[in-house]
Structures are given as structure tokens and as C-alpha cells.
Amino acid sequence: MEKLEFTLPACAAPASRGFTQSFALCGVVASGNLEVLVGAGAAASVCEISVTTSARGFAPIWQALLSEFAAQNPAGGTRIAINDMGATPAVVSLRLGQALCEYLGAER
């Protein structure tokens, strides 16, 4: 098991929408899957992410994937916690998108 912490620059979540709920949780901790918990963070300009993963040695991939996610989504002002059981980057990206969307209450 490995624990990773990231504080990444991100553009702030759109204020006009407003947060519809205190947290959002997507996914399940199961083989090849993960759960993503999104809640309020400390600063509007960053996205704080903590990852607990069963797979060791993939910190550079997490760093690259999460940096891209933070840069391309309105994730500023959020704190994200992840429990991972060896999900592929494709699944991680999909879950992050689903959880953030649900947290921001965006219309689908």
C-alpha cells in the first residue's frame, strides 16, 4: 500500500453554480476500481488530493494524471480523497470526472 499527497494548482470551481452538497462519492474499492471522495478544500486556487493505493511504484503516473485533471477542470477549492485498488488511469480519470461533476451539481 502507498499513500500519496498532492497539492495542485487549479482554477476555482464556478461560484455561480454553488455547491449542492457537502461531499460526493463515486466508485467502489474493488479490484481495478477506486472510490473518489470530493469535499471542500482550504484554498480556492488549489486542489488537494490524497491517494491510498494498493499498487506501489506508480507515483509519477498519479502525479501526471492528477496534474492534468486539476489543470483542465474547475477543481480549485476542493479536497479529494481516493482509495484505489489498482485502477487503470482510464478508470481513474473517468471517476474523477464523475465525482467532481456530482459535487459541483453540474447538469448532465
Place this chain on the structure above:
Amino acid sequence: MNAALPGAFTPAPSFFEATARQRVQQLLDAGSWREFLPPPTLASSPHLAALDMPGAFDDGVIIGAGLLGAKAVLVAAQEGRFMGGAVGEIHGAKIVGLLRRALAEKPAAVLLLVDSGGVRLHEANAGLIAVSEIMRAVLAARAARIAVLALIGGSCGAFGGMAIVCSLCSAVLMSEEGRLGLSGPEVIETVMGFEEFDARDRALVWRVTGGKHRYLMGDSADLVEDSSAAFRQGVLDCLGSQDTAPATLASLRATQKGLRARMTRFSSCRDGSEVWAGLGISAPQDVPLLERDALIGLKKGLPA
């Protein structure tokens, strides 16, 4: 059934496939769900952390309150995909706490959305104690005339300790996809051998433990389609008709006598289909492919 015109068939949202959170949302009146101890209130399982395994924010079960048909209910839903829905220390404590709360709140029912292989072996004694506490709490709720309903339609079914918990409930509701049995198929095969039970023969597993078999045997009060809407309707029907009188010594003796008779009657059967033939079903081989409504009709027509 909507399969009458095959070209028009579209599968309904599946209860079997949904996560525990989705099931609860779909089952209850819209917007009524209020989760107790939501993430990240609780720490993850210390036992799993000690084994260097990632835990889940809710330890694989969510508990809370909501309305179903405008009636107040308390709900626990297990997440079968997290460690096979197995009961650990925190997981079990959440369910026990919910059942104890029922004693004070007197809801119309406590709904247990069971999806579990039983005790979480990683948590050993803590898990075993947790399951026995759930059993005691179910009986305490029933003694207080609160209906406790077990809904079984997830991928893990209800096995081991959770199968016992289900059997202690006021009623069990199953979909065809659900399974109920004390020892899981793999356990039987491992202990008794491949010749005794081939756990990879999924059709056999369902003929012996699946929802249709449990319904025909009377272990499940109703058989519902694999959708949250069907489970919701099943609960409503059950709440309308449920006799909440707690068990008496006489009623338990009668149940025990019935189970003994059933064991004698079917002890030589090797397969669910042989049991069905014994029940008087003339074409037992067709049972697995029957749609739900047809099976309900079939059971009604059986000799008492």
C-alpha cells in the same frame, strides 16, 4: 414482461448492477435519504490498514433514514463489490447501531439491503462478534414489533453469517439474481470436493441457492424483478401485509418441525430441479427460464 416483442426489449436499470448508494437512492422516495455517519466522518478499517490493504470510506455499508411510500424507514445497504460485502468491525457496528436506533425511533421498517459473503475474514474475531451482534439486534427489533426486511439482489447474495441474519428477519425479498445459502458454493466445493458441488457451474449454483429456488421453497416471501422499482414495490406490499408479532415458542417449534420435514422429504435430492419435481412441478427443467410472473403463477398452482 417487456420481452414479448424481442425487438423492443430494453433492460430496466438493474438492482444487481447498482452500487449500494445507487440502490438506496432508487429505492426510497426521491430526496428523502439522509445518511448517518457519512464519509469522511469515520476512519477506515484499522484491521485492513494493518494488513496493508486500502479500506473504504464507509467500510462497505451505508446506513441512514428515509421515506418509502411516505413511511419512515431505516436502511442499511451493503456494498458487495468492496471485499465481497464482508462484515468487519466498523461495518457491523454501523448496522447494529441502526437497528438499536430503530428501538427508539419505531420506524415502519428496517430494510437490510444485504449483499455479503459473510464475515470479513481479515478482521477475524472482531468480524464474528459483529455478525453475532447484528443477529441479536435484529431479534431485539423484532421483539419490539418493528419489521426487519432483508432485500437480497446483489452480486454477492447473502451467505455465511449474513444468511443467518436474513433468516432471522421478519421477511426476505429476493430477485432471481439474488442468492441465499449458509455456505458459499466455493466453500462447499473446497471442503466437500468438486464431485459434491461444482461451484463453476453457475446455473447449478442458482438452482440451489438462487431467488427462484428460495421463493419456491418459501424462504423468500416474494420474488421480484431485478430493479429497484420492483424491490420498492415488494417492500410496499410487504409492509401492508406484514404481521409484526414477534416469534413465540410455539411458532418457532412449528417452524422447526416444518424444516425437519423438508429435510427428510428432499434429503436425497442432488439438484434444485429435483426438489422442484418433488414439489409437483411437471417441467422443472423450464423453471430457470421462466419469467417472474410465470413463476409466481406456477407456485400458486402447486399442491399445498
Place this chain on the structure above:
Amino acid sequence: MNAPVSTPTWDSRRQARARRLHRAESLGLARRVPAGRSVALLEAVIEPGDRVCLEGNNQKQADFLASSLADCNPAVLHDLHMLMSVLALPSHVDLFERGLARKLDFSFSGPQANRLARLVQDRRIEIGAIHTYLELFARYFVDLTPHVCLIAAHAADAAGNLYTGPNTEDTPAIVEATAFKSGIVIAQVNELRESLPRVDVPASWVDFVIVAPRPNYIEPLFTRDPAQITEVQVLMAMLAIKGIYAEYGVKRLNHGIGFDTAAIELLLPTYAAGLGLKGKICTHWALNPHPTLIPAIESGFVESVHCFGSEVGMDAYTAARPDIFFTGADGSMRSNRGYSQTAGLYACDMFIGSTLQIDLSGNSSTATVGRLAGFGGAPNMGSDPHGRRHASPAWLKASREAADGKAIRGRKLVVQLVETFREHMEPVFVERLDAFALQEAMGAELPPIMIYGDDLSHIVSEEGIANLLLCRNPEEREQAIRGVAGFTPVGMARDKRAVESLRERGIIRRAADLGIDPRLATRDLLAARSIKDLVRWSGGLYAPPSRFRNW
């Protein structure tokens, strides 16, 4: 023997055949041979050094004859040269380990790939070549004509006519090559019948029939449980349908085996229909009767399907859809691997399938170190046939893109559909294929590449579509591949500016560029989410094997 030596002999094979038949006859073995005497028959009619074609592919297996041959005495039968579509059963490898056979020409060895690799390294087997199916069948008629073939049929009548039923598969090609070059044809059948539903092989082409103690084995290889299709596969299927199927108007095609393409099949009645593509794509197929194609057929998407083989549980369904499938007057389907491979090669505009590795030139392979597996028919499907002369809109559009509109011929679409990482975080995109390491380890003349880079037209990953047709030089091609390689080392080493410029030119297209919201990629889009849904779509005609049921 008093004829002058100079007089040529033109019927030595026929004389050899008579000699072999006479040996069998002297043992009291004529046309119908009891199962208990199969070894005696094989030892009588096969001679050391013979080329023996043993029928067996990734579906149907002449398994009784295979184990009978493996039980023969190596002192009597040795140095056999085996010709086999697929080396699949343990008894197939036993032939070499017991010293009965020495040389092998084949196409695929999936389940036995590890044992086979060890035999090669121990120099206990000589590999002629690893062919494609079509290539191997072709050589039966040129320089690898069998002396004896051992085949599987469903039933025989008293005269020796054979009924192969829906699983006809390789039988016609094997029998024709053997029977018409003075070879000996031995068939195992599941049963004898007074009269056959239809005659697939006439009695005069068959020498011996044995009723096997057990029905021949058939692997349900093309059954994919929709329950196991992931959201990522749904997303890639959406990308493929909107970005390739719709874009080129692909009507005639072949799908590889796997969950990625099963997802596409299950999105046709839902997502593709929603895009108005019914009747515009996926009307004609060279494909096994995939259970996951049932919803598309029932929705009226499909006009015709010709099959390489059948699929366990699909016989009643195919028989009830004679407008779609090729069926005999008796009602049952007839498959034919040789013809269907030809159809996939020459009459289809697109092949789409999956692979384990893709390199920076676009070469792809499922070969991994320690396994000698081959590729069966995939290289036939996944190659641009230069012999094609008839045009179609998809074929012409592909070639216009590849040659700036100056093409004098068309071009097949060959698409690889891959998630950037496989399970256990194995990257699919690699600098160097394992195939090259395997070539060195085996001392082979060629690296085992499934689809050559120059045949590949598109790659679809969860990150988007790379259109290799539009690349104008190897550098662009490399960046286009890196540009859909996600967070693999190959993907992270991309030149970001070059990739963005390829995206502006439409060579790389992301989900957003195609107007696809990845969050909509859920399993709810699948027309069937379980095997039971497929049974319902089929109106109860599909009878899945019990291992796929949960009812």
C-alpha cells in the same frame, strides 16, 4: 517389377493409398470402425514421416482422434509432420512429447502456447511456420497436402455421408485437399443416423467413420458476458462508432474477439441508433454468431452475417434467422472458415480488434515472451489486400486520406481498439514489442507480429482516436501514436506541441472533439447488460452454456 526404370509412374500416391487401405482391411477394418480399434486403424493407414492434418481450431476439435493418435506406438508411428489450425488440447502436445510427431505447421496455439515454447527451446519440435488460417489452408493445396486427415463431424449415415451442422468450420478445406490428392479421410462423429439433415461431405470423399465415445468438444470462445464490459470500454466504443464507423460509413466489416468489440455490438441498438446510423453502418458481417450481436440483429441493424464457425448455444437462434445467417434447406446454419476468412479479407471494408502491445511504428502483437501462440485469422482480417479491385465509399475515403486524394486504389480500414493500460498496469503502448525478444529466443526468421504498422489505419484508446492515414511521415505517425498513449511511458514522452498540432489537423481526435461527454459512458448504454438480457432479446432462442448463467 520388370518394367523399365525409365517409365514414369503417375499414380504413386494412389498406389500408396491402396496399400494403406489394404493394411486396414487385413485387420478387418472397413468404413465403419469401432471406437475401441481407432489406434489400430491409425497405425495401419498412417506411415512414418506422413503429413497428417488433425482438425481442430479455436472452436471445434477432433478430440477423440487426437487422443487416439497420441496413444499410438511411437515405434510404429514417428516423424509425423502435423498440420493443424490450432494446437489447443494437451493431447496435441503429447504427440511431440511422446515422439510420434516431429514437425508442426499451424496457425494458433492459445492454451498450449507455454508448453509449445518449451518444446521449441528443448529442440523437440520443428516449427515449419506459424501461418494465418487462410495461408495454412492455401498450403494444403500447394506444398502441404495431407497424406491423412482426421476430422470431426456431427453425424454420419450408413453410406458414410457426413453432416457437420452449424460447426462446419475447417472441414471442407481439409477434406478437399486430402481426398482429391489420394489421401485418406478419417472422421469422428457424435452419432450415426438413418438419414442426415443435409450432406456436408459426400461419402465418396470419406474412407473411415468412427463414432466417438463422447461428442466432439466445442469451445464457447466468442461468448462475452455483457456483465463484464467496463465503462471505459463503453467510452471507447462510443469514440469508435462516432469517429470511425459513422465517419467512413462502414457497412461491411469484421470484429475481433473480445469485450472491446462486444461493447460496440451492444451500443448499435442504443448509441448508434440514436445517432441515426441504422442502415448506414454495420449491415454486412464476416463474423461468428456472437451472442452480443443479437440485440443489433433484432433491432434491424444487420442484413447478413457469414460465419467462420458456430457458437455454443446459438444454433436455434441462427436457424430461426435464415435471412441473416447462411442456413441449409434443413434449417441449420452452415459455417465455413475458409470462405469466411476470404470474405473478411476481400469483401470487408474494416477490421477492428484488440491487441496486447503496439509499438511506435504501429506494429501490434499479442505475442509475449515464453508463449508461442500465433494469431489465427487476425492477420488476414487486419491487412489491406492489394488484390482487391471493387470500390466502396469507405474503401475510397480511406485511400483518399492516405494519399491526399491521389490514390489509384482503395484502402481497408484496420483499427486497433485498446485501453492504454491492461490489467496489472501493463502498458499497451511500448517502445519495442515483446515479439522481437520472442523472435530472438526462438531463433525464428520473423518476429510474430499480428498486424503490421503499415496496414494499421486507426488506433482508438480511452484518450481518443489517432488517424494514421493522415500522417505524412514517420515522425507524425510516432507523435500520433504517443498522442493517444495516455500515461504510459510512451504517452508521457510525447512532444506536446506536436500532438496539439496533430489535434488541430484532425489526426488526433479527443472525446470532446467528437462531442462526446465521457461521463455519459455508462453501462446503461448497453442494449444488454447480462447474458440473460441476451436470452430475452433472442426471444428465448439463445441457450447459453451453464457456466455463463446466473439463473
